[in-house]
Amino acid sequence: MRAVVVEQYGPPSVARISDLPAPEPRAGQVLVRVVSAAVTAGDARIRAARFPAGMGVPGRLALGLRGPRNRVLGMVASGTVEALGADVTGFAIGDEVAGMAGARMGAHAELLAIxxxxxxxxxxxxxxxxxxxxxxxxTTAAHFLHDVARLRAGQDVLVVGASGAVGTSAVQLAALAGATVTGVTSGRNAELVRRLGADEIVDYTNSDPAALGRRFDVILDAAGTLTPQTARALVREGGTAVLAAADLRQMLSARGPVTAGTAPGGAALVERLMPLLERGELDPVIQESMSLDEIARAYEIVDSGHKVGNVVVRP
Known part of the structure; x- marks a missing residue:
């Protein structure tokens, strides 16, 4: 099968197409023929060993010292069931499926055992x-807004990084929940974020999100802009501020109304998104879809820090 292989950490050019043996699904696994796979900030972070401050050594110990142990990256895929491992129920060959591969990754390939x-x-x-x-x-936005912050209708929500993968979903999910949404983004993406459901736009190129001078019930910082201290000054009493892109020091100092961490990637969260997509209530916001051969360009878009929504490759 054709797959993107990353032998060593580095720039987008280290990701190259290679022919690998097709994986065999083990017990409890499904072999999926990948039709579309996302190229996420998480994929790019691993490819470049660009870990948050304080997590460089733990990251390499967990993922590989000089390069990722799992050479085929890719956390998210959608495709069709090709084969079933032993003890698998609920799926049949030919079913259209989607999901998150987890720490084993492997979605940037024609076939994925998941x-x-x-x-x-x-x-x-x-x-x-x-x-x-x-x-x-x-899934990240849904977990932090609904499961962590317990978002309710009528609340004021601040989304920092409102035009990225997490931010575009967060703006929409908060608006769907009946919240009043303020989105922090650049002026060039203001129209998009407003169309997705933001009631107010803060252009970070001429306004400091940490100095807005008012408070919010729920804050989701998907860009790493706020610190625990600045987030605490912006959140109302009884509210919750989530730092979804925090470094190690910020995670350790997040307490009280401020929390930090990562979202789980199980099927339950994915299942919650599918009806919203089917009804057209959630726009996936795809900046570009491209062939697997263009993986380096896909990574360049992600690495730029100005990706709008999501980038997808098609094996």
Whole structure:
């Protein structure tokens, strides 16, 4: 099978196409023929060994010293079931599916062996590109807004990094929940963020999000702009501020109304997104879809720090 292989950490050019043996699904796994796969900030971080401050050594110990142990990256995929491992129920060959591969990754390839527990059935009305694009940012936003912050209708929500993968989903999910949404983004993406449901736009190129002078019930910083101290000054009493791009020091100092960490990637969160996509209530916001051969360019877009929504590759 054709796959993107990363032998050593480095710039986008280290990701190259190679022919590898097709994986065999083990017990409890499904072999998926990948139609669309997202290229996420998480993929780019691993490829470049660009870990948050304080996490460089733990990151390399966990993932590989000079290069990733799992040479085929890619956390999110959508495709069709090719084969079933032993003890798999609920799926059949030919089913359209989507899911998050977890720490084993492997989605940047024609075939992916993935635990059945990480897959959901993709509705026929949702394109493979849309499913792959929505999952990474959508599950992160849904977990932090609904499961952590317990978002309710009528609350004031601040989304920092509102035009990225997590931010575009967060703006939409908060608006769908009946919240009043303020989105922090650049002026060039203001129209997009407003269309997604933001009631107010803060242009970070001429305004400091940490000095807005008012408070919010829920804050989701997907860009790493706020610190625990600045977030604490912006959140109302009884509210929650989530730092989704925090470094180690910020994670250790996040307490009280401020929390930091990562979202789980199980099928339950993915399952919650599919009806929203099917009904057209969640726009996956795809900046570009491209062939697997253009993986280096896809990484360049992600590395730029100005990706709008999501980038998808098609094996």
């Amino acid at each position: 635990e059945a527990s990480r897959l959901v059935h993709k509705p026929a009305g949702v394109s493979p590109d849309a499913a792959a694009a929505a999952i990474f940012g959508g």
